[in-house]
Amino acid sequence: MPQNALYAQSGGVTAVINASAWGVIEAVRGHPAHFGRIYAARDGILGVLREELIDLDHEDPLTLQALRHTPGGAFGSCRFDLGDPETHPEQYERLVEVFRAHDIGYFFYNGGGGSMDTALKVAKMGDRMGYPITAVGVPKTIDNDLAITDTSPGFGSAAKFIATTVREASLDVESMHTSSTKVFILEVMGRHAGWLAAAAALAQEFDGQPPMLILFAEIPFEEADFMEHLNRTIERHGYCVVVVSEGLKNPDGSLFSVAQSHDVYAYTQLGGAAPRLSELIREKTGHKLHWAVVDYIQRAARHIASKVDVDQAYACGRAAVEGVVAGHHSFMPIIQRDSTQPYRWRMGRTSLESVADIEQGMPREYITPDGYGITQAARDYLRPLIQGEDQPPFERGLPAYPRIRGELLPKRCPSFEVDHD
Amino acid sequence: MPQNALYAQSGGVTAVINASAWGVIEAVRGHPAHFGRIYAARDGILGVLREELIDLDHEDPLTLQALRHTPGGAFGSCRFDLGDPETHPEQYERLVEVFRAHDIGYFFYNGGGGSMDTALKVAKMGDRMGYPITAVGVPKTIDNDLAITDTSPGFGSAAKFIATTVREASLDVESMHTSSTKVFILEVMGRHAGWLAAAAALAQEFDGQPPMLILFAEIPFEEADFMEHLNRTIERHGYCVVVVSEGLKNPDGSLFSVAQSHDVYAYTQLGGAAPRLSELIREKTGHKLHWAVVDYIQRAARHIASKVDVDQAYACGRAAVEGVVAGHHSFMPIIQRDSTQPYRWRMGRTSLESVADIEQGMPREYITPDGYGITQAARDYLRPLIQGEDQPPFERGLPAYPRIRGELLPKRCPSFEVDHD
Structure with missing residues (x-):
């Protein structure tokens, strides 16, 4: 047997x-x-x-x-x-x-x-x-x-959901920007590697289309530089769509989503780069903005x-x-x-x-020199994966997602305490 | 002519x-x-x-x-x-x-x-x-x-996206709950009426399935009662999926997502019921949790x-x-x-x-007496709309979403300053 x-x-x-x-x-x-x-x-x-x-x-x-x-x-x-x-x-x-x-x-x-x-x-x-x-x-x-x-x-489907969602939500923002929302921020997963954030760029059909700015886990967040890019984008296009990795870091290597001074930001342990970035942009620019955090949704989106x-x-x-x-x-x-x-x-x-x-990170040459976009090499690599x-x-x-019954085999061994948590 | x-x-x-x-x-x-x-x-x-x-x-x-x-x-x-x-x-x-x-x-x-x-x-x-x-x-x-x-x-499609997403993300949470996430919170739109939150319940095929608890804009948030329901659900199912309306109110009628004491929560102006609820649950229970805010995504999701x-x-x-x-x-x-x-x-x-x-609100008889679910009448009303x-x-x-060219007609009138903002 x-x-x-x-x-x-x-x-x-x-x-x-x-x-x-x-x-x-x-x-x-x-x-x-x-x-x-x-x-x-x-x-x-x-x-x-x-x-x-x-x-x-x-x-x-x-x-x-x-x-x-x-x-x-x-x-x-x-x-x-x-x-x-x-x-x-x-x-x-x-x-x-x-x-x-x-x-x-x-x-x-x-x-x-x-x-x-x-x-x-x-x-x-x-x-x-x-x-x-x-x-x-x-x-x-x-x-x-x-x-x-x-x-x-698992990556290709999450990437397809993210690129689809960015394309759709960006059309919404574009419709509203003259009298309402000027900035839309989407937070995606990726603690160390910005692959999922990079995939958002597949929503672009030509230069300047959303997402205009991507904040990668690999590129330290420079506030002044980002604000300059944001303002320039809004001047040019009237609005700006930003995609941010949950793993975005400050220049000192600490997690961006965890504020230094306010411990009430502790909730950001589980995502919170988008609301935090939103707060920062509001303080500095006063623009009306919206943000979304897709969390588990992006990795469960079997429908797309x-x-x-x-x-x-x-x-x-x-x-x-x-x-x-x-x-x-x-x-x-x-x-x-x-x-x-x-x-x-x-x-x-x-x-x-x-x-x-x-852990295999994203090659630096997949990110544009300014740190806010992806290169043609990255597009060539990513595009086939969402087809x-x-x-x-x-x-x-x-x-329709049927469930297994999950009936367990009769046990043959003594019980065992797993030491975890 | x-x-x-x-x-x-x-x-x-x-x-x-x-x-x-x-x-x-x-x-x-x-x-x-x-x-x-x-x-x-x-x-x-x-x-x-x-x-x-x-x-x-x-x-x-x-x-x-x-x-x-x-x-x-x-x-x-x-x-x-x-x-x-x-x-x-x-x-x-x-x-x-x-x-x-x-x-x-x-x-x-x-x-x-x-x-x-x-x-x-x-x-x-x-x-x-x-x-x-x-x-x-x-x-x-x-x-x-x-x-x-x-x-x-517009409602039926947003409802279909929300119900689909709840069903999918809930399968994810269910997979992980023994050693990881016990609570998942999804925030949906709806400042005054809880129709979109109600639609999440269409994800259920039978009693007890996610979303286990819905927090409607119409039902004042009672912290102790909610925590009791949450704990009972986790005891019974091992995990809990919560859907919350952005318009959830405190018993005094104020917006739940705006904290009374910390003005740093000001960002919640644009959604933030989910992170705020998440913070509360963490403080009270220590459970590992995740949250998502779908914002514009839910009303732009033409793909579903x-x-x-x-x-x-x-x-x-x-x-x-x-x-x-x-x-x-x-x-x-x-x-x-x-x-x-x-x-x-x-x-x-x-x-x-x-x-x-x-503004036409949701009838009270569409919400279960305990305030956390929808009735059969609500299901009967909602179900056809997502078909x-x-x-x-x-x-x-x-x-593929083509764009109109948007070429303007030559102007025939003097210019006019619109007084707005």
Whole structure:
């Protein structure tokens, strides 16, 4: 009897992570000689430690297939990293206990750089502890900061939502600017890398179109310079649309959204660059302004997913499984770009070591010299990633996102207290 | 020679106001015996006062047709009300001057309750000043607060965006809640009426689904009661999705988003109920939370427009013109609901007097007794308004929204200084 496979989701979820899940599930089932059953852990690696495993054979096949168009993490995700094997040996003993109890030989972990480190730890653990386990990563992150791969599933759809939203809201601002709003600020995610902010620039069809100013996490915020650019833009166009990364920094490296002097700004821990910037602009210019913070909405917007992104997410799930069947282990499938125009990509592989805990920033040459826009190279890179529409089915006016039942396998191990928070 | 027709947009724009514009333009052109040329004013009534008129015969016919799927106000809108005829006679003299110079006999004003008052003033002015003008309103507002009509074009699409977004973001929160975010807050527009907040509840398929708590502009915010509901929800579901109207009030009637004690919260003038609520919850519970403010995005989201809404916006534009051809004046087309299941509607008419400057709130019986949800009656009313999809064409990955050229007619009148701001 072949060993069973276990799939789990980790870190911030995306509009297409479930498409990867479906890729894994479908591919595992396509190789009955290689794999036994396919399980999913509830809430990522936490579910493995807690022995909360979902038997996917008990799910409605149509619901599993619908994962391809369902946002969020259908099996639950987690923010939890395994401890160091030296200091937290009990976690690894527990993993082996659970794997052994359910005859799990394959572990597919779907996440970003931190999750690839977890997958790597699981892979190494196996050999060390006499329970060989094939651990493989499946890439995912809206931040687009995974190394080696051309892009990360989840990014393209968030990018498409942001560019669409900027184009639409900018038409609104343009309509109103003579007698009302002069400045509109949109805050997007990206603590360290400004990929999502950069994607907003795809809304432009020609020079001078919104967004006129982008504030990247990578470029320290210089107030006087920004105000000068803002005023010049308003003089020229009558209004200004600004996109700001939540991770915008002050020149001293501190987070812009956390004010130095007023501790009431503490709420900005969770986004707040837009209201803070809005306050600053109001104080300095008196212009009427509006701001928006899209937060989770941008990474959950499956209704406007990029078809390229959905296809890549699904392909990454499948490639993880096919790689295992071909005899590989401790790897992460990557997307390789063969050509930009027309866009051609294929799947490749990289070692977990090469991506674990590494954050890939945006190259400086993707940002214009003045720091407020993106270059042609950035446009050429980004444009293919938002191509194609892939609408979910709608029922009674809204996208239909079926839910898995999530029935847990009977437990076979003693209970285990996970030390976290 | 028949007289010319003038169309203008007013107040906050919507995802479908241009569909009404197209309805007016197309219908006017369908009656060459009744109407001469069709012009549009730039920036609403301000453009009339400034004699900034766009000759639509100079626009690309395909661009005009594309108005049906283009958000924002293609001709520019304004926040400007005509003064009282007693105190501001010069404004009315100016209107007559411009109308006379361009032989305008028909004025179609597309806006909300305030704009209907402007249309009414224009209608009355004509008779008084010896230059008869047929003034007609075309309804529009995302707030759904126009009287008499069953709904207002613009609302259904904003409602569909909000319900979709709540459903999607809630799946995200649900995925993360065991080890991360427990509370997600979405702030929506609605200063006085909670229609948009109510629409969020359409995301629910059954009881207990997100959004678990809605804070309406109509129901005073009781902190202790809210916290109790929040805690109970988190105990039961593990997380809580809250939707809050920007217009939420304190028990004393003051705006919730403006803190009493800290003047640094002044920025909340433009939305800020979500960050403020977030701060309160964090202080009281310590839960990890996220918040989003969709602001203009919700009323510009043409990419997920409701087909019913688009059809009604277009029909309102056409009905305004057809009503004039049938000999009516000083009216606003209304949507009349003949049946809810199946949804059947037809166009009707009401006098401008009956809608000018009137705000129609949400009936109290649409809100559940506890004040945090909507009733079946509200669901029955709302559901038909978000039905059907009507995606715009996409080009290179994004919705294609062509722009009008906006070439102005040569001026024939002396310049005129508009006293506003």
